C-alpha cells in the first residue's frame with residue numbers, strides 16, 4: 001500500500017492554504033451536547049485561529065451536513081491547497097465515499113475530532129477515513145483543530 005506524503009503538495013506559495021472542513025451537525029457547536037463538545041461556537045474558534053496564524057496560514061472554512069458537498073469541497077481544494085483539517089462528524093464512521101475522496105486528491109488530510117471517540121460508544125471507535133489520512137487528532141476539544149494546523153506547519 002502506498003501512503004500519501006506531505007511532499008506531494010506544491011510548495012510554490014509562501015503562505016500555506018489550509019481548509020478546515022466540518023461535517024454534519026458541527027454547525028451546532030456551542031449548542032449541541034455542550035458536555036461533550038463544549039460551549040463555544042466554531043465561528044469564534046475560527047477567528048482565534050485566523051488571528052493566531054495571520055501572515056503564516058490562509059485558513060479557510062467550510063461546513064456541510066451533506067456528504068456530497070464535503071466530497072465536492074475535497075475535490076475543489078485537493079489538488080492545490082496545502083492541507084485539509086477534516087472533522088467528518090458521524091460520516092467518519094460510515095463513509096467509504098469520503099475515504100475515496102481523500103485518497104483521490106493530492107492534498108494531505110488530517111482527521112480531527114473534538115471528543116475522544118475511543119472513550120465513547122463502540123460505533124465511534126471505527127473510522128472509515130483514518131486509513132486515508134496522514135494522521136488523526138482527537139480528544140482535545142476545539143484545540144484539536146489548532147493541533148492539526150500545527151502539524152501542517154511543522155511538516156518539512
Ligand code: DQA
Nearest residue numbers: 025087089090113114115124
Ligand atoms: C465528532 C465525533 C463523532 O463521533 C460525532 O459523530 C461528531 C463529532 C467529534 O468531533 O468528536 O459529530 O467527530
